[in-house]
Amino acid sequence: MAKITKDMIIGDILTIDEGLAYVLMASGMGCVGCPSARGESLEEAAFVHGLDVDGLLQNLNEYLETKNA
Numbered sequence: 822m823a824k825i826t827k828d829m830i831i832g833d834i835l836t837i838d839e840g841l842a843y844v845l846m847a848s849g850m851g852c853v854g855c856p857s858a859r860g861e862s863l864e865e866a867a868f869v870h871g872l873d874v875d876g877l878l879q880n881l882n883e884y885l886e887t888k889n890a
Contacts, residue, residue, distance in 0.1 A: 824885070825878060825885070844884050
């Protein structure tokens, strides 16, 4: 099973599972589809949006664990 890390690029995260876009958007990262956002790391994008990267990581990985259970 894939595990999301804070140094991963948003575009690569979305390639793992498109449903992760909903987790990102629900967390306050509404621009996951814009070209510049897709090239940022999760940590960079979280910083720009004022989000806690550790909490975001937990949500993303919990989504994957739940889906793959």
